[in-house]
Amino acid sequence: FAAAYFVCLQSAAQPNLPEILSRIAEEAEILQQNAPQSLTQETLEQRTLMPATRFRPRIGNAANEPPKPRVVVRQIVSEYSVGILKDSTSQNLTELRQVISVDGRKVQSAESARHALSLGIKSPDDRLRKRMLEDFAKHGLVDIATDYGIFLLAFNKRGQENLKVVAAGEEQVGPDEAWVLNWEQTSEAGGMLEFIGNQAAHRKLQGRFLVRKSDGRPLRIQAWSQHLQPGGHTIRDDVTVDYIQSAHGFLTPASVVHRHQVDGVVITENLYRYEPFKLFGADTEIRFTELDTPPAAPAKTPPIKK
Numbered sequence: 001f002a003a004a005y006f007v008c009l010q011s012a013a014q015p016n017l018p019e020i021l022s023r024i025a026e027e028a029e030i031l032q033q034n035a036p037q038s039l040t041q042e043t044l045e046q047r048t049l050m051p052a053t054r055f056r057p058r059i060g061n062a063a064n065e066p067p068k069p070r071v072v073v074r075q076i077v078s079e080y081s082v083g084i085l086k087d088s089t090s091q092n093l094t095e096l097r098q099v100i101s102v103d104g105r106k107v108q109s110a111e112s113a114r115h116a117l118s119l120g121i122k123s124p125d126d127r128l129r130k131r132m133l134e135d136f137a138k139h140g141l142v143d144i145a146t147d148y149g150i151f152l153l154a155f156n157k158r159g160q161e162n163l164k165v166v167a168a169g170e171e172q173v174g175p176d177e178a179w180v181l182n183w184e185q186t187s188e189a190g191g192m193l194e195f196i197g198n199q200a201a202h203r204k205l206q207g208r209f210l211v212r213k214s215d216g217r218p219l220r221i222q223a224w225s226q227h228l229q230p231g232g233h234t235i236r237d238d239v240t241v242d243y244i245q246s247a248h249g250f251l252t253p254a255s256v257v258h259r260h261q262v263d264g265v266v267i268t269e270n271l272y273r274y275e276p277f278k279l280f281g282a283d284t285e286i287r288f289t290e291l292d293t294p295p296a297a298p299a300k301t302p303p304i305k306k
Helices: 002-011 017-037 060-064 110-120 127-138 151-155
Strands: 038-050 070-084 093-102 163-173 176-185 192-196 199-203 206-212 218-228 234-245 251-262 265-274
Touching: 017 038, 017 070, 017 093, 017 151, 017 163, 017 176, 017 206, 017 251, 038 110, 070 110, 093 110, 151 218, 151 234, 163 206, 176 218
Parallel strands: none
Antiparallel strands: 038 070, 038 265, 070 093, 163 176, 176 206, 192 199, 206 218, 218 234, 234 251, 251 265
């Protein structure tokens, strides 16, 4: 029925917004139920514009030129999963990472990283996320974005109560024709989480949502936030998340591109890429041999649908 409906919807001059939002909420709920059962490997490539080194011997005309900023490129590979923090009143999912290599240098085994992920879920509130960001900073990374891979969850039924959404035309996403929806959060509660020193702040977001015309499946979410810092600097963050259908029947992030700008200049670009997601109990090569009480699961676990 849904497929037939969206075939008719594709030929209309304007999308049926309530039906599309219902489809988006359904996909968000399916991700909500299946993401905690999944695991993948995330590769982060970060390009950062850094100040020039203070000491650099120069001769001739070069001595009179101001030193130019340098671009630093880092690559971090992590085991990646999603979970609910212990004693969380909101029961919101959060991204969980454990670094396994930095610029090709092994930090820990994948098995140890998975064990650490399982222990990390026992930590309450935002402190776990802050510790993981601090772990990235320890390896020389800056301006890290978090929780954007599961940003689709902000568009579940409850999240849509915090949104203004309007149709905004159509666009091509790869081989797919897509409807474009402009959206804006009406409060900061579900916005981007930013850590500045010891303080955590949520910032309201707005952006675009692209869904496939043929069936309403979410393809891409774009989001941005802008604010003034003390001192008058304009800070802007832009994010694009592309989703694909996993082999287990639910949407997963394929890539996340995050750009951090200061006064209109891109200071940091983070490109996250994800291997195909594996489902605990369905992909037999996944083993948590270090866990004291590994969860029992059938040989084949289908994705949970509403």
